[in-house]
Amino acid sequence: MRTLRILALTLFAWAAPALAAPDGEPPRVELPLGPYVRPGRPLGVRVIGGADRVRAPGTPWALPQGERGDEFILQTTPATVGVVTLEIERGGRAEEASVAVETLATDGVVVGIPAGATPESCGVVLPSGARVLSLDRALLPTVDEGWLLLDGVAEDLAPKSAREMLTRLAALPPAVRPFAEPLLLPPDPLPFVVAAEAAARGPGLPGDVAAALGILALTEILLVGILALRRDRPWLRAAWIAAPAAAALAFVATGDRLPGALRADAIIVSSGSAGDLVLVRVEARRAGRASFDLPASAGTAAVLRHSADDATVTSVSAGRRVEVDLPTGQSRLFAFTIAPGPTPTGEPDVPAPPSLERWLARLGLRAAPHGRYGFPPEALPRGDGARVVAGFRASAEPVPPTK
């Protein structure tokens, strides 16, 4: 009997993907917050039966997230209106699915309440002109960034972390919100300039590699001095001198410690109330691919666009991890927020990149004139194929509103 059950379960597990996505049928797609899009806001999508990655035309690939691993946070473009055509990759096959959507106003306030309820019964106070969306409890997003279509939500509808995120964003001046949630960042060439300037002035080698080779240099000088006082055979002397060098070579050349074909530089901008934003610039000195696992406290990564028609982002996949495949000479930029870390000790002494002040001013922030290089490893994504070097750490504060 037990054998039969195991056999039946095995057969079901084997057949489940086929049942979820029969050949020839388009994949089934759900929009957890209903058939709505909002230009500049991410769009949460659920693919029934799961998928490897999903994207809307001209946007980066979204990687699976959520409790069942079937939710995808898509970065939209202003062209994502009317009918959203999704490109879905499942088991190496590329498929398409289309969803008719209503475009919500970019400005204005959109609030979600349970289907069948009224704002009053939910205790939601609506500003004038607010749009109310009735949400089906069975479909709701399980990823916090999936709620970013809304500005507010009834208390018992969304998880606490999602509600806090929306409340925190609502409390910030509109210009600052994209800093606190990089999925809201508009296309802009300035962050690329900031990241390139910071990378050009940043350290070229990680600290642990430099420390290991510094120790090697001191060891070799010491060995040369000690061996000069002894009368060992030449090959024995050579072995004494070569042994630490071989150990150092094994250390630096293994474990992805050295920068390779892809160079990844992270910069962090700390702003008390708006949180800490991490920008990672991946530059291909030679063609290559790499993936980056975000820190535990990070949300979904946003792939930044240089301009509204920047199609280079379509080669990047992003979610709780980021995958890039770059030809020689190109670079990509992704961003995420992390929980604010401890304030570093000591006075910042490195002048901030010149373009940082301009970029942050656009986001309603005032950059501190000086920063420092290096920040805690907990804030860095873990790279596979490219090691992330901790770069410039800047601080900023919201510009007080003028009277």
Add this chain to the structure above:
Amino acid sequence: MTRDVGIEDPARAGAASIALVAILGGAAVWMLSRPAPEAPGMSRIVSPEILLAIFDTVWLLLLALPREPSWPSAFAKLAVGAPFHVALAAAFGAGPGFHAAWAMTALAFASVGVVGTAVAPRVHGLGVSLLAVALPLAAYAVGDFGGADALPFLAASPTVGPTILARTSRTASAADAVPALVAAAVLLASGLVASRMTKDEAA
């Protein structure tokens, strides 16, 4: 006196070279682990490309021109320089082709350095001087005034070749070592011929 000690114990003769490689490599790596200087000129000098070129040039000359012919000393110099070279090259994004080309160049000049210094030290010293100074000057003149392709001749020089190899390290292939290997072979051959002629004269 120092020379006598070196002859009795050749590994000791390479001690200064090994210390110099370690100091130079350590300093270069330390500079690269720090933020770049504010001044544009200084920032350029401490860029990975320039530091790699400087380190490789000094390392190669120390390998090609040993004070005493000693295989253990040459091996130790190669071993000590390797980790610094690998780190500096990685900082610039050098590819596997560069490492292959550089490994062949370094091994060739280290071998020729030991053999040449042992069999005909004066001819070897003169040959390295010609390769290091006269060849790049002549190649530059021929290239600049004659319009000829002087790159292979510049790449054959132990003073200019490492810089060319470093600059092209992201796209270099093992074939880029050919000019240096030819130069090393010519150097070796001239040393052996000179040694033979000296022996014949003595006989």
